[in-house]
Amino acid sequence: MIPLKLLGSFWVLVAVAFAVPAQEKRIHHHADLSDHAHDDSHGFQYDHEAFLGKEEAKTFDQLTPEESKDRLAKIVDRIDIDKDGYINHSELHYWIKHRQRRYIEDNVNKHWKDYDKNQDDKIAWEEYKNTTYGYYLDEEFDDVDDKATYKSMLARDEQRFKSADRDQDGIATREEFTAFLHPEEFDYMKHIVVQETIQDIDKNGDGKIDLDEYIGDMYTPENGESEPEWLQTERKHFSEFRDVNKDGFLDGDEVAQWVLPGEVDHADNEAKHLIHETDTDKDEKITKKEILANWNMFVGSQATNYGEDLTKRHDEL
Helix, strand or coil, rough: CCCCCCCCCCHHHHHHHHHCHHCCCCCCCCCCCCCCCCHHHCCCCCHHHHHHHHHHHHHCCCCCCCHHHHHHHHHHHHCCCCCCEEEEEHHHHHHHHHHHHHHHHHHHHHHHHCCCCCCCCCEEHHHHHHHHHHHCCCCCCCHHHHHHHHHHHHHHHHHHHHHHHHCCEEEECCCHHHHHHHHHHHHHHHHHHHHHHHHHCCCCCCCCCEEEEEHCCCCCCCCCCCCCHHHHHHHHHHHHHHHEEEECCEEEHHHHHHHHHCCCCHHHHHHHHHHHHHHCCCCCCHHHHHHHCCCCHHHHCHHHHHHHHHHHHHCCC
């Protein structure tokens, strides 16, 4: 029996509620590609982390220029999916998105063996349910209140699992299991993110969210406590921005606009940037030769870091 650590969004929402302001806890933001400023005049650390991923970028920082260029050449071969000798925007965009999702893949890989009991590289719903909930739903488990909670969580997970299971065979491939654990990352799962949000907040069961429910999700008053000023701002946000059709409720479409806002595709912008800076013949695609000629923009090394350190010291002076 493993701990209840992958129970859909239940524990995620609890953790997030303590980690960010209450009014932000429901919104799924896309993280930027790097914590560094994107300013090529002061170095390429942003580009390195965008292209390689944060952890891999640290590895390249320890290499010599020759080692770094050698590894980059091998990476270029992997990016060139159609093997035509060119890296186009689509291929580079896909690569950057893939590198930025490594933390998700690592999370899935970490727990995969816990659920794939028969080692067929698939996870059936029964495998997940029995491994996660078996003990807690056993007749010998006497805490009635807790049992009701776990049953509710089980129903939520089953709903999400079925949505992730695209061919409806009751078995999740690795990609489908990833969608189950991280639905906000998949377009075909966004409806379940909206549905779960409404289920969390809709206390009267009418399938939509009114102002009191919206505020109640963020704030529970205590005896004698005066209401914080930010709640007035949230009430204004509800009426002026969230409630688009001005009917006094948030329906599914309005919840989707709230919790899954359309945001800048940082990977798309970075792919365009790297091609623009590297494409010497302006054919809107880049070759291995063009990439290696600008290797220090794509990857780091001890030499490039030394140069960046000198720049930083000069600026500080």
